[in-house]
Amino acid sequence: MRPNLYWLQCGGCSGDTMSMLNADSPNIAEATNSIGLDVLFHPSFSTLTPARHLRLLDELVGGALPLDILCVEGSVITGPNGTGMFETFAGRPKKDLIAELAAQAGLIVAVGTCAAFGGVTRAGDVGGLGLQFAGKDAGGFLGPDFLSREGSPVINLPGCPVHPQVLIGTLSALVVGKRLKLNERNAPLEYYNMLVHQGCTRNEYHEYQIEETDFGQMGCLFFHMGCHGPLAHGPCNKFLWNNRSCKTRSGIPCFGCTEPDFPQDTPFFETPNIVGLPINLPDGVDRPHYLAYKGMAAAAAPERLKHRQPKV
Amino acid sequence: MTENGKKTIDLALNRVEGDLELKIEHEDGVVTNAWSKGIMYRGFENMLKGRGARDGLVLTPRVCGICGTAHLLTAAKALDMISGVHLPTNAMLVRNVAMMAEHIQSDLRHGILMFMQDCLNPAYVGLPLYEEAIHRYQTFKGRSVVRTIRMTKKILEIVAILGGQWPNSSFIVPGGVASVPTFNDIVNCTYIINNFTTWYEEQILGCPLDRWQQVRSEQELQAWLDESDSHRDSDLGFFIRFARLVDLHRLGRGHGNFLSFGQLELPEGSAVHGHRDGALLLSPGFIGQGQAATDCDQELVTEHVTYSHFVDYPGGLHPFDGQTQPYVSPYEIIKYSFCKAPRYDGRPAETGPLAQMLISGHPLFTDMIAGGGPNAYIRELARLTRPAELLPAMKIWAGEIDPEAPFYQSVREIPDGRGYGLIDASRGALGHWVEISRQKIAHYQIITPTAWNGSPRDHDGVRGPWEEALIGTPIADPDNPVEIGHVIRSFDACQVCAVHLLTTDDHTAGHSRCLRV
Numbered sequence: 099m100r101p102n103l104y105w106l107q108c109g110g111c112s113g114d115t116m117s118m119l120n121a122d123s124p125n126i127a128e129a130t131n132s133i134g135l136d137v138l139f140h141p142s143f144s145t146l147t148p149a150r151h152l153r154l155l156d157e158l159v160g161g162a163l164p165l166d167i168l169c170v171e172g173s174v175i176t177g178p179n180g181t182g183m184f185e186t187f188a189g190r191p192k193k194d195l196i197a198e199l200a201a202q203a204g205l206i207v208a209v210g211t212c213a214a215f216g217g218v219t220r221a222g223d224v225g226g227l228g229l230q231f232a233g234k235d236a237g238g239f240l241g242p243d244f245l246s247r248e249g250s251p252v253i254n255l256p257g258c259p260v261h262p263q264v265l266i267g268t269l270s271a272l273v274v275g276k277r278l279k280l281n282e283r284n285a286p287l288e289y290y291n292m293l294v295h296q297g298c299t300r301n302e303y304h305e306y307q308i309e310e311t312d313f314g315q316m317g318c319l320f321f322h323m324g325c326h327g328p329l330a331h332g333p334c335n336k337f338l339w340n341n342r343s344c345k346t347r348s349g350i351p352c353f354g355c356t357e358p359d360f361p362q363d364t365p366f367f368e369t370p371n372i373v374g375l376p377i378n379l380p381d382g383v384d385r386p387h388y389l390a391y392k393g394m395a396a397a398a399a400p401e402r403l404k405h406r407q408p409k410v
Numbered sequence: 411m412t413e414n415g416k417k418t419i420d421l422a423l424n425r426v427e428g429d430l431e432l433k434i435e436h437e438d439g440v441v442t443n444a445w446s447k448g449i450m451y452r453g454f455e456n457m458l459k460g461r462g463a464r465d466g467l468v469l470t471p472r473v474c475g476i477c478g479t480a481h482l483l484t485a486a487k488a489l490d491m492i493s494g495v496h497l498p499t500n501a502m503l504v505r506n507v508a509m510m511a512e513h514i515q516s517d518l519r520h521g522i523l524m525f526m527q528d529c530l531n532p533a534y535v536g537l538p539l540y541e542e543a544i545h546r547y548q549t550f551k552g553r554s555v556v557r558t559i560r561m562t563k564k565i566l567e568i569v570a571i572l573g574g575q576w577p578n579s580s581f582i583v584p585g586g587v588a589s590v591p592t593f594n595d596i597v598n599c600t601y602i603i604n605n606f607t608t609w610y611e612e613q614i615l616g617c618p619l620d621r622w623q624q625v626r627s628e629q630e631l632q633a634w635l636d637e638s639d640s641h642r643d644s645d646l647g648f649f650i651r652f653a654r655l656v657d658l659h660r661l662g663r664g665h666g667n668f669l670s671f672g673q674l675e676l677p678e679g680s681a682v683h684g685h686r687d688g689a690l691l692l693s694p695g696f697i698g699q700g701q702a703a704t705d706c707d708q709e710l711v712t713e714h715v716t717y718s719h720f721v722d723y724p725g726g727l728h729p730f731d732g733q734t735q736p737y738v739s740p741y742e743i744i745k746y747s748f749c750k751a752p753r754y755d756g757r758p759a760e761t762g763p764l765a766q767m768l769i770s771g772h773p774l775f776t777d778m779i780a781g782g783g784p785n786a787y788i789r790e791l792a793r794l795t796r797p798a799e800l801l802p803a804m805k806i807w808a809g810e811i812d813p814e815a816p817f818y819q820s821v822r823e824i825p826d827g828r829g830y831g832l833i834d835a836s837r838g839a840l841g842h843w844v845e846i847s848r849q850k851i852a853h854y855q856i857i858t859p860t861a862w863n864g865s866p867r868d869h870d871g872v873r874g875p876w877e878e879a880l881i882g883t884p885i886a887d888p889d890n891p892v893e894i895g896h897v898i899r900s901f902d903a904c905q906v907c908a909v910h911l912l913t914t915d916d917h918t919a920g921h922s923r924c925l926r927v
Contacts, residue, residue: 109452113475113577119519120563120576127550127559143523143549145530147890148421175450183738184748185450186431189420192450218472222453223736258472259577313588314818339575340567348574348589350581353468361469365462365849366580409592 101166101273104158105140106199108192109185109219109226110172113259114210115142121262122341129266133273138165159198167272168203168246170196170229173212174239177225184224193239200229200240205272206252209265214254214285215358230254230284234358253278254285256332258355263337264289283358285331290356293381295320295327297335298346299410304328306399307392308406310349316406319351321376324367326354328380347410416442419888433746434894436885441894444873444880446864448749451719455734458854463824463846464489466854467580470842473856476519478577479512479569480835481842481856487831488844489584489824498816501586502677503807506691507599508569509674509833510804512576514606514797515562516836516902517763518614521794522547522558522645525899529652531892539652546648554645557613565606568599568808586818591811599808607801615798616644622798626773628781646794653787662786662897664879668697668765669754669862671706671832671839674803680810682803685770691803692834695769696754703769706754708832708841713857714751714868717744725869726753729843729855730828747866751874752857760784760875761838761862762902764792772799786879786900793902823849835859837902863901876901 107115118126130137138154139146146154157163174193175185182191200206208229211217215233219226228238230252236242245251253272255264268286271278278286295301303309303318310317319325327335327346334344334352346352351367354360364370370377379388402408421432435443454473458466466485471478483505490497529543546554566576572591573581581588591599607619615622617640625634631650634641641647653659672694676684686693695703712726719742721735736748751758759765764784767775778788828845838859845853865874873881876898885891 109450111472111475111478113472113478116475116577119559120566122563125559125563127556130550137550143527145527145549147532147892149889175452178736178738181738183740184452184736187449218457218469219452221469222457224451224453226452259475312818312820312822313583313585314590314816316590334575338570340563340570342567342570343574344570345574345579345581348572348579348581350574350579350588353580355578361465365465366468367464367583368462409590 100134100136102136102138102163103167103169103269104138104165104199105169105171106196107141108170108172108196108213109175109224110210110212110217112142112171114171114265115140117259117262118265120340121266124266126266129270133270135269135273155195158202159195161202164204165199165202166204167269168199168206169209170206170213171209173216173219173226173228175219175224175226176239177223180225196229196239200244200246203246204248205250206246207268207272208252208254208256210260211256211258211355211360214252214256214283215360217258218361221361228254228358231358250277251280251284253280254283256283256285256290256356256358258360261289261333261337261339264333281331289333290331292331292333292336293328294330294332294334294344294346294352294356295380298327298344300346302403302408305395306403307396308399308403314349316349316409319346319349320369321371321374322369323351324353324365324369325351326357327352329378330354330357331381332356417888419891421891421894432880432894432898434880434885434891436888439885441880441883441885444877445746446749446866446874446877448747448864448866451736451748453734453736455732455854455856458851461851463849463851464583465851466842466844467583470856471578471580473858475577476516477512477835477837477840479508479573479579479582480833480840482580482582483509484831484833484835484840484842485844486582486584487833488829488842489821489846491829491831492827492844492846493584493821493824495585495819495821498586498819499677499679500811500815500817501819502675503811504572504587504589504591504817505582506674507804507808507811508572508582510800511565511568513836514800515566517793517796518558519562520902521649521790522554525790525793525902526554526645526649528892528895528899531890531895533887533890533892534656537655539648539655542648543652546645554613557609561606561609564602568602571595571599583818583821584824585821586816588818590817591813593813596808596811596813600805603801603805603808607805610797610801614645614794616640616642616647619798619802622795627777628774631774631778649790649794653790656896658787658790658896659782659785661883661893662789662876662879662900663783663882664760664875665758666699666783667754667757667759667875668768669706669759669761669839670694670765670769670834671841672769673834677810680807682806685772692766693770694832696759697765697768698755698757703771708830710755711841711857712753712756713855714753716751716869717746717866718750719745719748720750726756729830729841729857730845730853732843732855734855749861749864749866750857751865751868752862753868758865758868758872758875758878759862760879760901761834761859762789762793763796763838764789765838766796766834767792767799786896789900828853838862860903864903876903
């Protein structure tokens with residue numbers, strides 16, 4: 099029997115759905131048809147009548163129709179004061195429906211940073227939580243020990259939005275029963291063991307500390323312009339976006355949107371630094387050695403880079 | 411609920427920009443009253459307060475996943491104004507081309523993937539066009555659906571080439587754009603525009619753009635439809651045939667007030683000219699119930715909260731003075747929406763492609779509206795054909811980008827001050843009103859197109875646009891009120907509205923069936 103999927107939208111902007119529509123080779127139509135996924139409901143595309151949709155929900159919540167994969171897009175809104183009344187469904191808090199479906203689902207996928215960690219919604223005054231994380235803290239809405247019916251924690255696919263290949267690749271694995279290895283934040287290593295920095299066309303600027311201090315200068319954006327590329331985990335420079343580019347290649351800093359603390363408290367487009375060196379160094383780097391290396395690298399910078407000849 | 415033969419149904423509408431529910435009162439199979447409820451509050455305006463001056467460029471695109479570039483542009487324009495910066499021509503061109511790519515994907519994703527899916531509604535089983543509708547619009551399988559998915563993501567590659575990614579890039583910054591496209595980038599944009607135009611002509615219109623542009627009246631529209639099989643078999647042709655079959659023109663009249671903030675600045679020396687004399691390709695303006703279009707003055711915009719889940723203030727407030735203090739109570743009986751009620755000169759106004767076409771003086775839509783006011787059919791027709799208005803200018807503008815000239819005028823620090831950005835996003839008038847103090851956001855108010863269209867009642871109890879547009883809508887089957895879906899979706903309520911029926915009373919008796927052809 100074809101595995102089924104229910105897509106639930108909660109406290110979010112639907113950007114992950116829009117990102118999904120950008121998937122290429124396969125696109126979303128080709129993917130669902132070729133991997134044989136039975137999409138029971140997606141709020142943007144389904145043609146179920148209202149009454150049939152409610153009956154479907156009854157069957158899923160009651161367990162009459164076993165739910166294989168639950169995709170959740172958007173954060174769980176728990177405000178004000180834990181009531182959840184900032185987002186309702188059928189006159190009651192949406193969070194109640196999330197809990198009921200989560201209790202029945204074989205596997206749960208948190209699509210995007212809001213569902214994984216709370217994301218932008220967490221930064222507001224609405225009590226936004228991720229399904230199993232609240233920012234960096236394990237727990238979130240369902241609690242740290244929650245396991246779905248098939249014994250898995252919520253599989254997190256952070257990104258604001260999620261990269262479409264990450265989503266389609268993960269679903270393709272789940273459909274054939276493959277369990278993806280997860281990192282400490284329950285995100286598949288396949289997609290989140292690399293940094294956004296890796297593959298950036300501006301890596302050589304970074305290497306020799308050729309810095310951008312204002313937009314359009316074609317240097318590394320890490321030292322002054324607030325780029326999180328060397329800190330953020332994701333395949334943006336491996337898969338690229340829309341088959342073409344990504345922010346860092348186009349002179350826009352990475353905002354670290356795959357990370358649990360997104361959106362960070364410090365202003366965007368600025369790198370918090372002490373005497374010209376970022377407070378937050380590239381992931382796992384030792385400060386004294388990094389300082390020594392950067393000093394030498396800057397001195398060794400070739401003229402062609404200083405003059406931005408590569409134009410990348 | 412039954413009172414004097416009146417019955418109510420509550421419909422939950424799912425959508426991009428937050429969920430919406432409708433409460434519908436109907437009698438004898440006709441809607442007699444309606445309430446539009448925004449049922450999600452995410453608190454962007456309060457989230458922004460106290461953050462870095464440029465943070466709106468990153469956070470506000472996340473208000474809405476389908477029109478994030480519009481929020482980005484609007485946020486940047488407010489900061490442009492505060493900074494008093496003069497934009498390089500290249501920056502205007504890149505902004506315009508990227509913005510148009512987003513509009514075109516939105517118009518067609520909405521039109522083909524979301525609006526036309528209603529043709530598959532069980533209410534239409536057995537209609538002459540039903541089998542054809544399945545062939546075209548079945549979810550992820552229909553011929554038009556599959557091709558639209560393929561081509562809308564192609565046109566969005568332009569935003570990625572110019573700005574890194576879509577959705578949710580932040581490449582538009584006060585002073586211009588952060589990216590520095592090369593000749594190769596620009597020529598790739600042009601190829602994408604050309605390929606897309608060919609597809610749009612073949613599949614959506616069934617004719618070349620310039621043939622469509624000759625359609626200037628309802629009579630000429632009929633002549634166009636009769637002219638060839640390729641016109642009738644195109645998605646536009648099918649839409650017109652289906653709309654006539656189900657009387658779409660009888661649905662969704664509304665107040666007849668239209669608002670557009672205008673958009674797409676005409677760079678100096680460009681070969682592109684606006685629809686009316688002015689600085690924009692599509693003109694700003696307001697049309698009040700059949701009157702001529704007047705200029706649009708943002709000072710006349712206010713927001714009311716009497717019926718919204720926010721702490722009360724009397725009357726309406728201009729967004730610079732706007733207050734956003736959410737308030738919910740289990741005992742609430744008046745307030746019913748997390749949407750505020752925006753008003754222009756005290757009046758509700760619908761916004762979107764139709765408003766844009768009317769205010770810009772497009773002859774076809776001006777003629778059609780004269781014949782019987784707005785309706786769901788004309789609204790969706792304006793959306794499906796808007797790309798025909800945009801593509802020619804888009805191609806010229808892409809070609810006018812000069813990779814050797816500057817794309818950015820430096821704005822190091824945002825000075826203290828107040829500014830606003832006003833544009834027409836894909837769904838209509840979008841405004842950000844911003845105050846910066848000491849490098850931080852002191853005040854931020856956003857009015858989205860859906861806030862205009864899906865507004866609740868105002869201080870005086872006047873309904874919002876789609877509340878009003880629902881009055882008189884026939885409902886053949888309260889379990890499956892497809893007519894309501896048509897009306898709401900004709901406003902492009904961000905995303906398909908998954909209309910869930912929540913509570914009904916006995917609706918088997920006392921309802922006259924709506925007659926359909």
